[in-house]
Amino acid sequence: MALTLAWIQDPLGRGIRLRLDRPTELQSGANGAPAEFLRSHLTLALEWVLSTGISRRKLDNQPRNNNLKKNPEASSMSEADQSSAAHAAARAFGFHAEGEDGLDGDSGIATEYPDQLDYYSLLGLSQKPAPTETEIRSAYRNLTLMFHPDKQPPHLRESAEQHFKRIQTAYDTLMDPKKRVVYDMFGEEGVQREWGRGGAMGRGGDAEKQQVGVKAMSPQEFRHWFTRTMKRRERKALQDLVNSHGSITLGLNAETTIRVDEDDDMTIHIPERVVPVSYAAKVSFDSPLSLPSFRSNVKADTIADEQKTDPDSEQDDEVSESPIQVTFQAGIAGNIVHRTQEAKAEFADGTEEDIKIPLPPVVVANNVNLGVNLKPNMTELIGTKGIWKNRYWSTLRESTVLVEANVLPLPLLRTTVARAFQPIPGIKPFQVTTKTTLMRSLLESPPSLEVHVTKEIAERKLAFCAWSSGTWYYPDFLLDNFFFRGMTVADMYAFSGDLSSLQVGLISLPKQPTQTISMDDDDADVEEESAARRPKNRVDSSAESWQTFIQVSPGGGGLSLMYSRNLFSGTPADDLAKSEWTEEGYSPVMNIEGPRAVRVELSTTVSPDLSFTWNIKGTRRVGEYTRMGLGIGLTHQGILMTVGWTRLGQSLNLPLVLCSKDEATHDAAILAGIFTWASYLAIEFGYIRPRDRKLRREEVARRHNQLKKLIPKKRAESEQAIQMMTDQVRRRQLKEHDQDGLVIDRAEYGYWPPTDRKPRRGLEEARVADVLYPVANLVERGQLVIRSSTVKHQIIGFHDPAPLLKKQLKIWYTFQGRSHYVEVGDKDGVLLPQRGHMCPESEQFNSLYL
Structure with a gap:
C-alpha cells in the first residue's frame, strides 16, 4: 500500500493532494481487520488532519508565484471535499459534530432567503441605479459568449443550455x-x-x-x-373579503363574581349563572352610485382644464368606479328582560310551596337605527370649470363632503365638510371640519352646528378645539315678527339632553415609517445600504400615542386622558390597513415573523367632583386578520370586563359586569385587573410563545433541510459554469494585468466561524466556495461593482455553501502592482479598487499573473 502526499499550489490558491494507492490484494491487519478498512480509515484520518491542521491564515499568506500561462490545468481538493472528508474522518473515529444534520441556520435569514431567481444578479447588474440598455446588452453579450451551447464540449452542453435559457429570459425581461x-x-x-x-x-x-x-x-x-x-x-x-361591516354586542351580568363587604374585604366567587341583559347589533355595507352620462362630461372638462393649466403634468386618466360612494347602515339596541311566573306546587304528602317558573326572555328594542351616508367626489361631480373655478366656490370643490341621512329612530340630516386652510403662506395648515345636523323642521329651531379645528404644532403633535352648539332656540323677536313657530314644551323636554359643549385637547401620534425618494441614484443606493445596516432595535415598535382633552358643558365636564402603546415588541397588534400600492409603486407589507405585540390602551376620565372612571384594554393579533381584546375597568356600571373579537370589519363584543356599581371600589377593580393581567402573562409566556418558537424552529429546520439537499446540485452547476467561463475570464484578467489594472487573485464566498466568540456547536468549521472566476468575470473597465441589493449566491458561478448562515465574500486582488484585500457581508456592496484595501508591505503577495 503506497501513500503519496503532494503539495501543489494551483491558481485557485489551494494546494493539498493526498493519494493512497489501493493494494492489489486484500490483506489482514494486525487486529484482523481487512486492509481495505484500514486503508479507508487511514485515508480519511490523514485528510482530516491535513485539512484541519493547516492554519487558514498560513494559506492566506502563501506566496502565489504561479503563472496561468505555465500551469493552467493545476487543480486540488475543493473546500467542500475537504469539509466532507473531515466530517467522514470524525465519524470514523467516533466523533460526532453536533448540529451537522440539525438546524444550524438563522430564523431571521430564513424569512429573507430569496425563493425566486434574481435577473439582475444573474446578469451581474444592479437594480438601483437601474441599468441602461447598453449595460444590459453588454452583460448579455458577455455571458452568451461564455455559455452558448454550440461552443461547449459535449459533457457541458446540457448545463450550458440551462444557463443560456436563464440568461435569455433575464435579458428579454429587463430589455x-x-x-x-x-x-x-x-x-x-x-x-x-x-x-x-x-x-x-x-x-x-x-x-x-x-x-x-x-x-x-x-x-x-x-x-x-x-x-x-x-x-x-x-x-x-x-x-x-369584506362585503359589509358589522358588530354584535351582548352585555352579560355576573355581579356575584366579585363581592365587597362593608369592611372593603373582597371575595371572588364562581358565578352561579351569567345572564344576558343587553344587546346591540349594527351592520353597514358600501354600494357605489354611478352617474355615467353626467360624470363623463365633467371628467373630460376637468382633464382638459388641467392640461391647459399644466400641459407637462402626468394626468391620472383612471376612471373611478363611482363619483358617489353610498354606505347603508342599520342597527338595533335594547335590553333583555328575564321574566318569571309565580306558581304554587302541591306535593304528594299534601304540602305546598310557592315557586317561580322562568319564562322565555323578552327582547326589548330601545333604539332602532336606519340610515345612509353619501360621500361624493366633488372634483368629479362639479368639475373645475365655470363658476367652480372661482376662488370662493373652489372651497367646496377642494373639500371632503359627507352627507348622512337617518330615517330611524328620528329623521336626521347631517352634512360634514372638511378642508385644510393656510391663512398665512409658509405655516402649517389648519384642518377645519364643520357639521350641521338637522333633526327638526326649520320652523321649530335652527340646525345644530359643530366645528372642529386641528393644527399640527410639532412633529406628530396635534392641537384641536371642538365646539358643539347643541339644540338652538329662536329668540323671541324672531318668533314674534317672522314666520318661525318655535318648539313646543314637549319638544324642549325631548331634546333637553342635547347640550352645547367645548373641547380643547392635544394629540400625540405614533411614529410612522417614512420613505424618502432621492433624485440622485447614487444617494438612493447609499440610503438603501445604510437602511439595510440599521439595527432592528431602532425601529419604533412601541407605536406610543396619547390624547388628552378638557370638556366643558352645562351638564358637566371633565378631564380625559387616553394612552396606548405596544408591549412585548414584535408584530404590531393593529390591523394591516395600509395599502400595498402607493403613487410610487408597490410596497408589500412585510410578513414579520416573531412574537406578536400587545396593544395596551388606558383611558380615564376625571369628573368635576373628583370622581373618576378608568379602563385598561389589551389587544393582540391572533391570526392574519383576527384580533382579540380583553379589558377591565371601573365604570358607571361597576367593575366591567370586556372581551372582543375583530376580523375583517366584523366584531363581537362581550361586556361582562363582575361587580355591581353599589359594591365596586377602586381597590377591587385594581385587584381584578392584576389577576386578569397575571393570567394573560401566564398563558402568553407559558404556552403561546413557547409553542410559536417551536413552530418557527421547525419551519426553519424544514427550510434548512430543503436548501441543504440542493447544495450538491448547485455546487455542480457552479463548477460547470466556472469551467465554461474560465478561458474568457483568463484572457480578460491577463489584459487587466498587462494594463496594470484590477486583477482578482483569489475570491471566496461562504461561512467562516466567528473569531470574537466561540461558535455554536457544529459550526466550528468554515463552509466556503471558491468564486475566483465568477468575481473576476464582473470586472469591467478596471472596476468591480457589486451592489448591496445583489443576491450574491445567484451570480453565475456562485452557489450557497452554507444556507441560512451569515456569509461573507473575501477578495484578494492586485491593483497597480500592489496587493489588496477586502471582506464584506452578504448584504453589503463591493466597490474595487479602493485605497483602504491596500495590504501593508509585510503582507504583500505576488500576483497570480506575474
Whole structure:
C-alpha cells in the first residue's frame, strides 16, 4: 500500500493532494481487520488532519508565484471535499459534530432567503441605479459568449443550455421596459402571471380593455397605468373579503363574581349563572352610485382644464368606479328582560310551596337605527370649470363632503365638510371640519352646528378645539315678527339632553415609517445600504400615542386622558390597513415573523367632583386578520370586563359586569385587573410563545433541510459554469494585468466561524466556495461593482455553501502592482479598487499573473 502526499499550489490558491494507492490484494491487519478498512480509515484520518491542521491564515499568506500561462490545468481538493472528508474522518473515529444534520441556520435569514431567481444578479447588474440598455446588452453579450451551447464540449452542453435559457429570459425581461416595471415589483412569477391569461397584459386582461393602447405608453406612463390597475385589483380583493361591516354586542351580568363587604374585604366567587341583559347589533355595507352620462362630461372638462393649466403634468386618466360612494347602515339596541311566573306546587304528602317558573326572555328594542351616508367626489361631480373655478366656490370643490341621512329612530340630516386652510403662506395648515345636523323642521329651531379645528404644532403633535352648539332656540323677536313657530314644551323636554359643549385637547401620534425618494441614484443606493445596516432595535415598535382633552358643558365636564402603546415588541397588534400600492409603486407589507405585540390602551376620565372612571384594554393579533381584546375597568356600571373579537370589519363584543356599581371600589377593580393581567402573562409566556418558537424552529429546520439537499446540485452547476467561463475570464484578467489594472487573485464566498466568540456547536468549521472566476468575470473597465441589493449566491458561478448562515465574500486582488484585500457581508456592496484595501508591505503577495 503506497501513500503519496503532494503539495501543489494551483491558481485557485489551494494546494493539498493526498493519494493512497489501493493494494492489489486484500490483506489482514494486525487486529484482523481487512486492509481495505484500514486503508479507508487511514485515508480519511490523514485528510482530516491535513485539512484541519493547516492554519487558514498560513494559506492566506502563501506566496502565489504561479503563472496561468505555465500551469493552467493545476487543480486540488475543493473546500467542500475537504469539509466532507473531515466530517467522514470524525465519524470514523467516533466523533460526532453536533448540529451537522440539525438546524444550524438563522430564523431571521430564513424569512429573507430569496425563493425566486434574481435577473439582475444573474446578469451581474444592479437594480438601483437601474441599468441602461447598453449595460444590459453588454452583460448579455458577455455571458452568451461564455455559455452558448454550440461552443461547449459535449459533457457541458446540457448545463450550458440551462444557463443560456436563464440568461435569455433575464435579458428579454429587463430589455422590455414594461416587463421590467412588473419584474421590479413582483419578480419572475409576477411577470409570468401578468403576461399570462387573465393577467393585466395577458389575454382578456386590462390592457385589452384599455382605450389608449398600452404598447404606445412610455415606461413612466405604463408604470402609472399598471399601478392604478393593481390598486383597483387590490380594492376589489378587499371588497370580496369584506362585503359589509358589522358588530354584535351582548352585555352579560355576573355581579356575584366579585363581592365587597362593608369592611372593603373582597371575595371572588364562581358565578352561579351569567345572564344576558343587553344587546346591540349594527351592520353597514358600501354600494357605489354611478352617474355615467353626467360624470363623463365633467371628467373630460376637468382633464382638459388641467392640461391647459399644466400641459407637462402626468394626468391620472383612471376612471373611478363611482363619483358617489353610498354606505347603508342599520342597527338595533335594547335590553333583555328575564321574566318569571309565580306558581304554587302541591306535593304528594299534601304540602305546598310557592315557586317561580322562568319564562322565555323578552327582547326589548330601545333604539332602532336606519340610515345612509353619501360621500361624493366633488372634483368629479362639479368639475373645475365655470363658476367652480372661482376662488370662493373652489372651497367646496377642494373639500371632503359627507352627507348622512337617518330615517330611524328620528329623521336626521347631517352634512360634514372638511378642508385644510393656510391663512398665512409658509405655516402649517389648519384642518377645519364643520357639521350641521338637522333633526327638526326649520320652523321649530335652527340646525345644530359643530366645528372642529386641528393644527399640527410639532412633529406628530396635534392641537384641536371642538365646539358643539347643541339644540338652538329662536329668540323671541324672531318668533314674534317672522314666520318661525318655535318648539313646543314637549319638544324642549325631548331634546333637553342635547347640550352645547367645548373641547380643547392635544394629540400625540405614533411614529410612522417614512420613505424618502432621492433624485440622485447614487444617494438612493447609499440610503438603501445604510437602511439595510440599521439595527432592528431602532425601529419604533412601541407605536406610543396619547390624547388628552378638557370638556366643558352645562351638564358637566371633565378631564380625559387616553394612552396606548405596544408591549412585548414584535408584530404590531393593529390591523394591516395600509395599502400595498402607493403613487410610487408597490410596497408589500412585510410578513414579520416573531412574537406578536400587545396593544395596551388606558383611558380615564376625571369628573368635576373628583370622581373618576378608568379602563385598561389589551389587544393582540391572533391570526392574519383576527384580533382579540380583553379589558377591565371601573365604570358607571361597576367593575366591567370586556372581551372582543375583530376580523375583517366584523366584531363581537362581550361586556361582562363582575361587580355591581353599589359594591365596586377602586381597590377591587385594581385587584381584578392584576389577576386578569397575571393570567394573560401566564398563558402568553407559558404556552403561546413557547409553542410559536417551536413552530418557527421547525419551519426553519424544514427550510434548512430543503436548501441543504440542493447544495450538491448547485455546487455542480457552479463548477460547470466556472469551467465554461474560465478561458474568457483568463484572457480578460491577463489584459487587466498587462494594463496594470484590477486583477482578482483569489475570491471566496461562504461561512467562516466567528473569531470574537466561540461558535455554536457544529459550526466550528468554515463552509466556503471558491468564486475566483465568477468575481473576476464582473470586472469591467478596471472596476468591480457589486451592489448591496445583489443576491450574491445567484451570480453565475456562485452557489450557497452554507444556507441560512451569515456569509461573507473575501477578495484578494492586485491593483497597480500592489496587493489588496477586502471582506464584506452578504448584504453589503463591493466597490474595487479602493485605497483602504491596500495590504501593508509585510503582507504583500505576488500576483497570480506575474
